Amino acid sequence: MSNRKIxxxxxxxxxxxxxxxxxxxxxYKEIFPQEEFEGIKITxxxxxxxxxxxxxxxxxxxxxxxxxxxYAILDAFAQNNGQQNVTDARYVNAIKLFLTGISPGEHQAxxxxxxxxxQLGGVxxxxxxxxxxxxxxxxxxxxxxxxxHYNKFFDGFQDxxxxxxxxxxxxxxxxxxxxxxxxxxxxxxxxIGFSFEYVLTNLLFVPFMSGAAYxxxxxTVTFGFSAQSDEARHMTLGxxxxxxxxxxxxxxxxxxxxxxxxxxxxxxxxxxxxxxxxDYMLPNKVMSWQEAWEVxxxxxxxxxxxDLARYGIEMPAYAKTAIAEKEHISHQAWSIFYNYGHAAAxxxxxxxxxxxxWLSEKYPNTFDKYYRPRFEKWRxxxxxxxxxxxxxxxxxxxxxxxxxxxTDMEDPTxxxxxxxxxxGERYNFCSDGCKDIFDHEPEKYVQAWLPVHxxxxxxxxxxxxxxxxxxYYKINLGVDNMDFHGSPDEERWNxxxxxxxxxxxLKRAS
Amino acid sequence: MSIEIKTATLEPIRHTFEHxxxxxxxxxASRYQEASYDIAPEQNFHYxxxxxxxxxxxxxxxxxxxxxxxxxxxxxxxxxxxxxVQARAKLQEVTESNYAFFExxxxxxxxxxxxxxxxxxxxxxxxxxxxGANMNNMFAxxxxxxxxxxxxxxxxxxxxxxxxxxxxxxxxxxxxxxTESLTLxxxxxxxxxxxxxxxxxxxxxxxxxxxxxxFIAQDVVLDTLLYxxxxxxxxxAITEQGGSDLAMLIEFMQEWHKDSSRWxxxxxxxxxxxxxxxxxxxxxxxxxxxxxxxxxxxxxxxxAVGDTAMAASLDxxxxxxxxxGL
Numbered sequence: 001m002s003n004r005k006i007x008x009x010x011x012x013x014x015x016x017x018x019x020x021x022x023x024x025x026x027x028y029k030e031i032f033p034q035e036e037f038e039g040i041k042i043t044x045x046x047x048x049x050x051x052x053x054x055x056x057x058x059x060x061x062x063x064x065x066x067x068x069x070x071y072a073i074l075d076a077f078a079q080n081n082g083q084q085n086v087t088d089a090r091y092v093n094a095i096k097l098f099l100t101g102i103s104p105g106e107h108q109a110x111x112x113x114x115x116x117x118x119q120l121g122g123v124x125x126x127x128x129x130x131x132x133x134x135x136x137x138x139x140x141x142x143x144x145x146x147x148x149h150y151n152k153f154f155d156g157f158q159d160x161x162x163x164x165x166x167x168x169x170x171x172x173x174x175x176x177x178x179x180x181x182x183x184x185x186x187x188x189x190x191x192i193g194f195s196f197e198y199v200l201t202n203l204l205f206v207p208f209m210s211g212a213a214y215x216x217x218x219x220t221v222t223f224g225f226s227a228q229s230d231e232a233r234h235m236t237l238g239x240x241x242x243x244x245x246x247x248x249x250x251x252x253x254x255x256x257x258x259x260x261x262x263x264x265x266x267x268x269x270x271x272x273x274x275x276x277x278x279d280y281m282l283p284n285k286v287m288s289w290q291e292a293w294e295v296x297x298x299x300x301x302x303x304x305x306x307d308l309a310r311y312g313i314e315m316p317a318y319a320k321t322a323i324a325e326k327e328h329i330s331h332q333a334w335s336i337f338y339n340y341g342h343a344a345a346x347x348x349x350x351x352x353x354x355x356x357x358w359l360s361e362k363y364p365n366t367f368d369k370y371y372r373p374r375f376e377k378w379r380x381x382x383x384x385x386x387x388x389x390x391x392x393x394x395x396x397x398x399x400x401x402x403x404x405x406x407t408d409m410e411d412p413t414x415x416x417x418x419x420x421x422x423x424g425e426r427y428n429f430c431s432d433g434c435k436d437i438f439d440h441e442p443e444k445y446v447q448a449w450l451p452v453h454x455x456x457x458x459x460x461x462x463x464x465x466x467x468x469x470x471x472y473y474k475i476n477l478g479v480d481n482m483d484f485h486g487s488p489d490e491e492r493w494n495x496x497x498x499x500x501x502x503x504x505x506l507k508r509a510s
Numbered sequence: 511m512s513i514e515i516k517t518a519t520l521e522p523i524r525h526t527f528e529h530x531x532x533x534x535x536x537x538x539a540s541r542y543q544e545a546s547y548d549i550a551p552e553q554n555f556h557y558x559x560x561x562x563x564x565x566x567x568x569x570x571x572x573x574x575x576x577x578x579x580x581x582x583x584x585x586x587x588x589x590x591x592x593x594x595v596q597a598r599a600k601l602q603e604v605t606e607s608n609y610a611f612f613e614x615x616x617x618x619x620x621x622x623x624x625x626x627x628x629x630x631x632x633x634x635x636x637x638x639x640x641x642g643a644n645m646n647n648m649f650a651x652x653x654x655x656x657x658x659x660x661x662x663x664x665x666x667x668x669x670x671x672x673x674x675x676x677x678x679x680x681x682x683x684x685x686x687x688x689t690e691s692l693t694l695x696x697x698x699x700x701x702x703x704x705x706x707x708x709x710x711x712x713x714x715x716x717x718x719x720x721x722x723x724x725f726i727a728q729d730v731v732l733d734t735l736l737y738x739x740x741x742x743x744x745x746x747a748i749t750e751q752g753g754s755d756l757a758m759l760i761e762f763m764q765e766w767h768k769d770s771s772r773w774x775x776x777x778x779x780x781x782x783x784x785x786x787x788x789x790x791x792x793x794x795x796x797x798x799x800x801x802x803x804x805x806x807x808x809x810x811x812x813x814a815v816g817d818t819a820m821a822a823s824l825d826x827x828x829x830x831x832x833x834x835g836l
Contacts, residue, residue, distance in 0.1 A: 056672030064599030142543035152522035
């Protein structure tokens with residue numbers, strides 16, 4: 001028998017699409033009950049273009065090779081105490097934020113893609129989503145393994161999973177993913193597949209991994225390189241879902257536009273955490289947040305939305321506000337965390353003189369004018385032994401759950417503030433973007449588990465800060481939290497490197 | 511003589527994560543433990559799903575079986591992603607060389623027309639059933655509660671897609687890539703009376719809302735029967751008829767089924783032994799689906815092997831269930 005040659009595309013079709021069949025014992029709608037309620041119209045699943053053609057045998061083979069290399073390096077890292085080689089112990093706080101804030105999001109993404117990987121009616125789309133589901137499980141698990149060694153030498157990693165369910169600032173990423181997962185399958189795809197993985201990934205995943213590369217963190221950066229080809233697949237899936245939905249029916253366009261608006265803003269708010277990480281938590285800076293934003297959102301995102309214009313899709317609403325905020329957001333977010341440094345499971349600090357100069361240079365319009373004076377004041381207070389901590393509980397935005405601290409871009413000295421009324425109650429928002437999201441689906445956002453409200457209602461272990469932070473959040477008080485200066489992390493680091501602590505230097509100087 | 515490289519030792523401040531320590535004690539934990547236990551969110555969910563407003567995300571009430579703590583489960587294979595893909599990569603390497611050998615040897619041509627036709631009628635249509643199994647396991651993955659349980663379903667789902675793809679390749683090996691075998695196999699799947707029972711069974715399981723019941727109907731009842739009928743009994747029958755080279759093409763499925771059964775048995779056992787309530791609930795599902803499966807699979811068993819095949823497979827299933835007291 002002489003074998004005919006089958007091309008890749010045809011072969012992949014036979015090995016995926018052709019597996020499906022038309023149900024006759026049960027109704028399609030019984031098997032895919034979630035496909036219609038969002039108002040999205042799918043006329044023909046066969047028009048789905050496979051974003052990548054990877055059969056399972058090839059998947060196992062490539063991924064196993066990647067895993068083998070990754071774990072060999074993680075083993076070597078641990079064996080050689082690679083944690084000693086990071087630029088400076090302050091850096092490690094960036095990856096504490098990653099493990100407590102982002103890795104559980106990877107887990108959520110795995111569940112979410114698994115859900116749509118079952119619920120979408122088109123087999124091509126299902127299979128692509130399933131592969132992303134298992135990739136996302138890979139990411140959460142390899143991140144845990146990459147940071148497992150740091151956990152043995154630094155404080156703040158140890159209870160990441162418990163904390164993710166409870167701690168006030170971790171409700172920002174948690175509510176983000178809860179929001180996407182509780183939405184219908186198509187909104188989930190636009191939220192996570194497109195807005196998050198395609199539009200914003202270079203502003204989230206890449207800054208953390210580049211930060212690791214610039215700061216001698218071999219474990220994390222190796223994970224980053226290893227995950228790169230997974231991420232590339234995820235991006236092509238994100239783009240395909242958008243094109244598919246827009247091409248299926250004109251009625252989908254306004255729905256998709258609204259989702260893009262919502263998830264762009266939701267994502268932008270969450271990125272405030274990344275912005276402060278880039279500008280404040282990396283001893284060796286990769287680039288400023290503003291520069292990253294300009295390259296990855298304004299240029300790359302700009303041309304993406306130009307490309308989508310032919311479908312009738314416009315730039316996300318409030319993109320202008322987000323662009324104006326690029327010169328402010330990192331400084332404001334770091335101020336919030338510095339204020340509440342006693343309530344965080346990582347350390348905060350004031351930048352050194354040299355770092356402030358870098359910030360002045362990178363943010364010529366804003367840093368010296370709005371932020372440097374405040375930071376210098378806080379630094380003086382610290383030097384006088386009165387490190388500033390804000391003892392009050394902040395008001396949180398009902399949508400993004402970040403403390404209300406972002407300012408009006410028309411007047412960067414006054415806090416931005418909006419309110420809505422729903423069912424006789426008033427709700428507060430940090431921005432028009434967050435208020436719009438609430439106003440469109442108030443019945444959803446009134447359900448939010450707002451950490452500060454929960455503390456006041458007595459649902460977080462008791463009335464005192466010790467009850468909440470120590471017992472309920474399981475932060476080791478005086479160890480995981482407070483300023484980096486004087487922390488056990490700093491002390492151990494200095495011991496490893498025979499360095500003198502800042503405190504001792506001060507003592508000696510006086 | 512041994513050599514000893516001196517390394518600087520730093521005393522760690524803790525052995526593992528706190529949640530791992532609470533569960534397994536204050537000692538270094540395995541990668542399986544750190545990556546599998548207690549990493550799923552458990553409380554303080556923000557919003558209820560639009561697609562199921564009476565439940566939370568990770569809601570334990572998505573199944574009627576009850577576990578005080580779902581994290582008491584353990585996969586005896588200790589699969590997390592890394593160990594899973596490496597185990598499958600090994601299996602696929604063997605499979606790849608088997609398939610290459612089959613092709614190089616011209617094994618398809620050495621089979622009689624009747625044997626080839628029988629494989630296309632009795633084996634290749636399973637590619638569709640495996641897609642159903644993929645969806646059913648994906649369902650269980652996405653609605654379960656604890657990662658240590660859920661991840662097993664995700665791996666199983668991906669395995670089933672892989673098996674569906676291998677079955678399709680068997681078709682292509684037999685028809686010299688003309689794709690006729692796949693067209694024919696689909697026709698059998700859609701219209702051949704011998705296949706309609708299985709197709710009905712799968713379509714019925716696709717409508718089940720309780721994810722643990724899906725596990726029972728698909729991975730416990732159906733797979734035990736079907737894998738015994740096809741990958742043991744049919745393999746033997748086809749060997750007798752001069753088709754022994756088929757063994758090379760289905761080794762993956764046989765090895766996979768052994769591997770997967772360890773996880774299926776452990777998951778079943780832990781859940782059944784938790785309480786009388788679970789035992790009764792699962793018993794009811796088993797009885798219900800076993801009865802359907804026997805009726806639905808009998809025509810296929812008969813054309814593939816013969817009239818004693820169904821009873822033989824039922825014995826295998828009953829023995830397996832007896833081990834967990836069902």
